[in-house]
Amino acid sequence: MADPLSWIDDESADWASRGLVRTLSVLDRGLVNFASNDYLGLAADPRLLEAASAVTASFGTGASPLVSGWTEYHQRLVEDLARFEQTESAVLFSSGYAANLGAISAVVGKGDAVYLDRLNHACLIDGAKLSGATLRVYPHNDADRLEHVLKRDRGRFRRLLIATDGVFSMDGDLAPLADLVSLADDHDAILLVDEAHGTGVYGPDGRGASSVYGVANRIPIKVGTLSKAIGTLGGFVAGSNRLCDWLINRARPLIYSTSLPLPVVAAASRSLAIIQDEPWRRTRLLELSARLRTRLGIGSESYGPIVPWMVGSSEAAMDLSSRLRAEGFLVPAIRSPTVPSGTARLRITVTAAHTEGQIDKLSAILIRESR
Numbered sequence: 151m152a153d154p155l156s157w158i159d160d161e162s163a164d165w166a167s168r169g170l171v172r173t174l175s176v177l178d179r180g181l182v183n184f185a186s187n188d189y190l191g192l193a194a195d196p197r198l199l200e201a202a203s204a205v206t207a208s209f210g211t212g213a214s215p216l217v218s219g220w221t222e223y224h225q226r227l228v229e230d231l232a233r234f235e236q237t238e239s240a241v242l243f244s245s246g247y248a249a250n251l252g253a254i255s256a257v258v259g260k261g262d263a264v265y266l267d268r269l270n271h272a273c274l275i276d277g278a279k280l281s282g283a284t285l286r287v288y289p290h291n292d293a294d295r296l297e298h299v300l301k302r303d304r305g306r307f308r309r310l311l312i313a314t315d316g317v318f319s320m321d322g323d324l325a326p327l328a329d330l331v332s333l334a335d336d337h338d339a340i341l342l343v344d345e346a347h348g349t350g351v352y353g354p355d356g357r358g359a360s361s362v363y364g365v366a367n368r369i370p371i372k373v374g375t376l377s378k379a380i381g382t383l384g385g386f387v388a389g390s391n392r393l394c395d396w397l398i399n400r401a402r403p404l405i406y407s408t409s410l411p412l413p414v415v416a417a418a419s420r421s422l423a424i425i426q427d428e429p430w431r432r433t434r435l436l437e438l439s440a441r442l443r444t445r446l447g448i449g450s451e452s453y454g455p456i457v458p459w460m461v462g463s464s465e466a467a468m469d470l471s472s473r474l475r476a477e478g479f480l481v482p483a484i485r486s487p488t489v490p491s492g493t494a495r496l497r498i499t500v501t502a503a504h505t506e507g508q509i510d511k512l513s514a515i516l517i518r519e520s521r
Contacts, residue, residue: 191503192381202413219409246375249385252401316359322456350379445513
């Protein structure tokens with residue numbers, strides 16, 4: 151009998167020859183973790199664990215939010231998120247990835263156009279593809295080029311959506327959101343900003359890159375995640391009541407997925423309160439991030455907890471990551487197709503739980519091993 155999956159062997163061999171094979175490995179808790187997105191050090195905070203355990207004995211959800219999977223805890227989290235984001239409402243999703251897929255495919259479709267930064271996260275790209283809309287990709291952070299394309303497309307589409315990361319996950323730089331807000335206004339476009347890596351970290355109030363630029367209240371669709379600085383699991387979209395009601399009725403990843411578990415929801419609400427009560431965490435994180443950049447001699451193209459250490463080839467990045475592991479540090483190698491070919495790098499992520507000593511030791515080893 152012919153093996154219908156035999157083609158996988160040849161494809162996998164080719165993948166391996168290019169140094170692109172990925173494997174799942176159990177986290178070694180003995181390593182100093184510079185791979186986590188737990189930016190504020192809240193994932194293991196006893197207060198989150200206490201909030202989660204307090205509802206563990208409650209009834210389970212076990213269904214879609216629209217069937218029987220909506221509880222007072224889910225409603226409370228939505229209200230907490232809306233207050234934090236200063237919007238009328240919010241909608242919960244099983245992940246930030248699902249939130250982008252659901253939001254984009256619910257607001258645009260055939261006959262519309264989506265404008266994407268070339269370095270957008272995969273979930274923004276996949277959401278645009280899923281929608282069936284025409285895709286336009288502009289050079290990274292090039293607002294002038296985007297303006298040119300928008301002018302060229304005037305009158306050609308029913309609706310226009312500009313979708314961008316607020317903080318780009320592989321380089322740590324911020325989108326030019328003030329420019330994008332102006333372009334959206336000028337061209338009657340909808341602007342969606344994914345603040346996955348910005349929520350809780352950037353801006354005077356922790357609302358992300360849009361807050362840094364003072365335009366947070368001018369963005370109609372804000373996407374965020376609960377699984378990074380908030381330290382739990384899930385995603386959300388924050389916006390007007392009109393938008394959120396539309397998503398509840400049209401976003402398939404919400405309609406056809408089981409609700410978030412109660413312990414996760416309760417912990418997320420508690421985390422949001424801590425983030426607002428303890429701004430020192432954000433300050434501490436940015437100070438440590440600046441310390442690492444200074445030690446490594448990295449310029450000011452970006453700031454914040456995502457620190458890329460450029461290597462080049464996939465093989466060299468994997469080798470350097472292995473050498474750091476031998477020294478007691480977990481720093482992942484990022485390769486194609488996550489980043490363009492030839493731009494493999496180590497993606498260092500700093501958290502508020504790191505120490506100055508850990509920062510200094512890591513930077514010293516990196517400099518030594520990269521000579």
